[in-house]
Amino acid sequence: MLNLDALPLSRKQLRSVGQATARINLWHGSVRSGKTIASLLAFVIAVATAGPSGLIIVCGRSLQTIERNVLEPLQDRALFGPLARHIVHTRGATTATILGRTVHLIGAADARAEGRLRGLTAQLAYVDEATLVPEGFWTQLLARLSVPGARLYATTNPDSPRHWLKTQYLDRVGELNLRAWHFRLSDNPSLSAEYVADLAAEYVGLWRRRMIDGAWCVAEGAIYDMWDQARHVVTDLPDMRRYHVGIDYGTTNPFAAVLLGEGVDGRLYVAAEWRHDSRATHRSMTDAQYSAAVREWLAEWSHPSAGPDDQGVTPEWTFIDPSAKSFLTQLWQDGYPGIARASNEVASGIRSVSSLLAAGRLLVHESCEGLLDELPGYSWDPKATARGEDAPLKVDDHSCDALRYVIHSTAHEWRHLLTAPPKEAAAA
Template sequence: MLDLDALPLSRKQLRSIGQATARVNIWHGSVRSGKTIASLLAFVIAVATAGPSGLIIICGRSLQTIERNVFEPLADAALFGPLARHVHHTRGATTATILGRTVHLIGAADTRAEGRLRGLTAQLAYVDEATLLPEGFWTQLLARLSVPGARLFATTNPDSPRHWLKVGYLDRAAELNLRAWHFRLSDNPSLSPEYVADLAAEYVGLWRRRMIDGAWVVAEGAIYDMWDEAAHVVDTLPDMRRYWCGVDYGTTNPFAAILLGEGTDGRLYACGEWRHDARAMHRSMTDAQYSAAVRKWLSEWRHPSAGPDAPAGVAPEWTFIDPSAASFSTQMWADGHPGLARATNDIADGIRSVSSLLAAGRLLVHRSCEGLLTELPGYSWDPKATERGEDAPLKVDDHSADALRYVVHSTMHEWRHLLTASATPEASHAPGELRP
């Protein structure tokens, strides 16, 4: 059923599949380097030869990521040939069938997921993006692999060199029953030069070194080290095709809203900003007052180049709100503000989105955005988080920067084509509309 010679595999992929006989087997390295396909093939071969004792488990950050990163590739006949017909999964289900064997799917977004493993006895486990899982979950999973000959198969992109997976396992491979294979983009010969160039354009700085070079490097210093006020700050704005808004909610901390526009010149612009600092102003505001103030600001905002007779007001297609600000979101919805959505709040990916645009000169900031211009140069990685092997920004003077991150990353599908000359604009997909 599985003829590896008939599949488009590199020599390194084939070698890793044949050598994946240790208790713990880890494929790590750059994105699109072929590590996932190799690891899945090794796992499926293990499923085909596994005995009847013990459960078979697939783990990931969520069921959605497991479906996207594991089952969508397995169902692709171009990648897995006839095997694809023997993989069955219903979207949203917590079990699947591979080669007639029941496989249990477990999402592990936080430490509470560890409880889902207690009492289990497993013989095989596959872990998607291991660095995104809590260390306690990984430790418990290894303890559950108690059947003789039990094996774990895992993939990951590089993270901090102080991450628990690197320090506790990869760096100790010689002491443990563990094998690991490091993959680079060059290990996937099926990628076209155009695709590699496009991919490289999407990753800059820290993420380029990790996701393209496949290096485990530390996050330190300024987050937006490509920021150059002379290059990124503008006094005039082009005509805009469309607008979006991002909101970072604060009560005692500053409240910030950023108006993002897509210019007719193919760039994104932070066009305007509204902020309220309760401490500086010695005056707090209620949700109703914030809602009224933001809506008033948008209704009165005027393009800087518009003449005095031009009508005021701008209507963002979507307003992306800090997902923790449930009461404010409810207030905005009750006040009839259209196009509300919860902001995508994946901090690292959001920072990468902003970084990519800044590095490519595709994101500029109007000089009127004073709070944002003050925060961006000092937006830095938290050294204490770095010591723990985590990537996190310092939670200081980051409110306008967070509002920008919300609106930029939440609209990524709308502007990704701006980063590459060879890519074509993607179809617009509206985010999920917010309901209280």
């Protein structure tokens, strides 16, 4: 059914498949390094030879990530050939069939997911992106693997060196019934040089060390350590193709809105900013007042090269702090067009901003004083780092949050700019 010689596998991948006989088998390393296909192959072989007792489980951050990262690759004939037709799943269902065996799919987004494991007995488990599941869930899953010869298979990208998976498992590989394989980008024989170069351009700083180099490294110091005022601040703006807005809502904290434009030169520009700090002005504003102020700001702002009849700008989309439900409702009532809840994946959003800054594809107009004040001091929280987490200090970050919202929510629009050939530089 499965011809290993026909699969596009490296010797390292094949070796890991053959050696995955420990109670815990863990593939870790850079993105697209080949660890997932090797781990899936080892898991499917285990399913094919498993006895009748005990459940078979696949776990991940959510059912959607399990479908995308586990089931869809298994159903890809280019990867698994004839085996793919023996992987049966209806999208949204909490079970799948692999080689005729029922497999239970369990999402583990938070600590409450641990309760889904209580009382069951398992013989095989596969965990997608293990660093993203709660520690309590992982511990409970291991306790449920109580059938003689039970095994756990897991993949992950590196995280903080203080993450529980690193300190309590990988660092204790000699003490535990555990085998681990570290993969780098060069370990995947199927990647083209062009793709590797494009991927490397998308990751900088902390994420480059983790996702490209495959290192378990700590987040420390400035988040945007590539920020250079001489390089990233401009006094003039090119013509723009389109605009978007990002808004971080605040009542007692500052309210920040940034206007992002895509220049004809293939760069993104923070063209303007509007802020209100109730503590500094000693004046609070209602949702209705904020809505009116933002609409007035956009109606009055104009590109420096615009004529007297071209005043005002209409953004294609405005991305709002997703926790600001009352403000979103107010904007809808006021007929504000193109409203969307912003993507609030903090680490991924920071990575998106970092990649653009590092590539010189994101510039800030000198008028955006709030953002320019915040960017140099935007730093990792050392207390969170000590816990093995990556989180920014929640101090003077309101314009940074607004920027993160609009950048990450429009990533599909600008991702190509990271590898596009440079055009004529913007005036500075």
